[in-house]
Amino acid sequence: MLRPHKNLCRFINGLNHDQFLHCKRSASSYQYNHRNHGGKENVPKKDGNEEPQLYFYKSRGQHILTNPRILGSIVRKSAIRPTDTVLEIGPGTGNLTLKLLEASQKVIAIEIDKRMVEVLHRRVAEHKFEDRICVIREDALKCEFPRFDLVVANIPYGISSPLVAKLVYGAIPFRSATLLLQKEFARRLLANPGDSEYNRLAVNVKLVADVEHVMDVSKRDFVPCPKVDSSVVIIRPKKEVPEVNLEEWRSFTRTCFGKKNKTLGATFKQKRMLMALMNSNSESFNGQGVEEEGCSSSSEKGFNSFKAKIIEILKSGSFEDKRPAKLCNEELLHLLALFNQAGIYFRDGSELQDAERRALADDAYGSELED
Numbered sequence: 001m002l003r004p005h006k007n008l009c010r011f012i013n014g015l016n017h018d019q020f021l022h023c024k025r026s027a028s029s030y031q032y033n034h035r036n037h038g039g040k041e042n043v044p045k046k047d048g049n050e051e052p053q054l055y056f057y058k059s060r061g062q063h064i065l066t067n068p069r070i071l072g073s074i075v076r077k078s079a080i081r082p083t084d085t086v087l088e089i090g091p092g093t094g095n096l097t098l099k100l101l102e103a104s105q106k107v108i109a110i111e112i113d114k115r116m117v118e119v120l121h122r123r124v125a126e127h128k129f130e131d132r133i134c135v136i137r138e139d140a141l142k143c144e145f146p147r148f149d150l151v152v153a154n155i156p157y158g159i160s161s162p163l164v165a166k167l168v169y170g171a172i173p174f175r176s177a178t179l180l181l182q183k184e185f186a187r188r189l190l191a192n193p194g195d196s197e198y199n200r201l202a203v204n205v206k207l208v209a210d211v212e213h214v215m216d217v218s219k220r221d222f223v224p225c226p227k228v229d230s231s232v233v234i235i236r237p238k239k240e241v242p243e244v245n246l247e248e249w250r251s252f253t254r255t256c257f258g259k260k261n262k263t264l265g266a267t268f269k270q271k272r273m274l275m276a277l278m279n280s281n282s283e284s285f286n287g288q289g290v291e292e293e294g295c296s297s298s299s300e301k302g303f304n305s306f307k308a309k310i311i312e313i314l315k316s317g318s319f320e321d322k323r324p325a326k327l328c329n330e331e332l333l334h335l336l337a338l339f340n341q342a343g344i345y346f347r348d349g350s351e352l353q354d355a356e357r358r359a360l361a362d363d364a365y366g367s368e369l370e371d
Ligand SMILES: C[S@@+](CC[C@H](N)C(=O)[O-])C[C@H]1O[C@@H](n2cnc3c(N)ncnc32)[C@H](O)[C@@H]1O
Pocket: 060, 061, 062, 063, 064, 065, 066, 089, 090, 091, 092, 093, 094, 095, 096, 110, 111, 112, 113, 116, 138, 139, 140, 141, 153, 154, 155, 156, 157, 159
């Protein structure tokens, strides 16, 4: 088993800035333990020099940002005010946290790993910042966020999509979220209709927020070095959001982007999808639900007339031959309004969700905003 190099342990304890720089320069020569997380939290062990050993878990996205220039830029670009409360998700060993504490009134740090929390507490105490930090040891996806003004975080990439959803579709108003993300994920957030990366993620985020690209960050700026490069983006919630039921919007875009390269006509002709949509709208259609197997002739008739209705709606807005990935949000909102005017609503009923899920394209991130 590889043990982390002694200097790396020092770096993790954050003894001083010079060591911090030194660690960065020689980071590539470090030995470290980068494990897949097997479920048990390992208690830091001691080597002969009483230095705690800290292992990084790949499954928790534990890549520590070590370049002070990048850390400084992230804080500067976030435009933090001295009176702000900053939310940081995944503070890790606290490199970014200390800079956030210098710039703000208060930091709320949510970290899942108790070993990181211990290191963080130690470093914060060394810098006499204890009174201005609240460390919550929890899963950021499961806990309720306290109030905050803005988010600044180098987040674990595995939770990017549900975390962005939790922020932009959450109940807490905030000014901005400066996030260090996997470069490919950031490109998808920034994509526009017609771009090859344009997908449901961008559609859903753009409805409620503006996204700005700030800078790219090399994988060499992290310890341990990840396989992918990163980008910093700033997400700013829109002051005015279109009048639409956001739950219904997300269900609607899930349906439309089930196969993003198919035309909407082809997507809405899929039998399973149509049946689920019809069943979830059964009150508007004389309670005519249909079973997938063994349809009676009357329910089959009902199904066919529902299908005809859907095609008529698509045709009325000239959407039948269009592909969702080429439509801007105004056009998608128009299509949703046409469905609603005809008495068809997209509800997140489990039946509809299941049918949509089965129809979904494989997606690398498979999560909240994209599926
Ligand atoms: C990419 S590291 C960032 C560390 C630090 N912010 C930095 O920039 O060096 C991500 C951190 O998020 C933590 N983490 C992973 N999953 C989490 C979750 N679901 N909720 C809260 N923290 C999480 C990891 O333990 C790790 O410390």
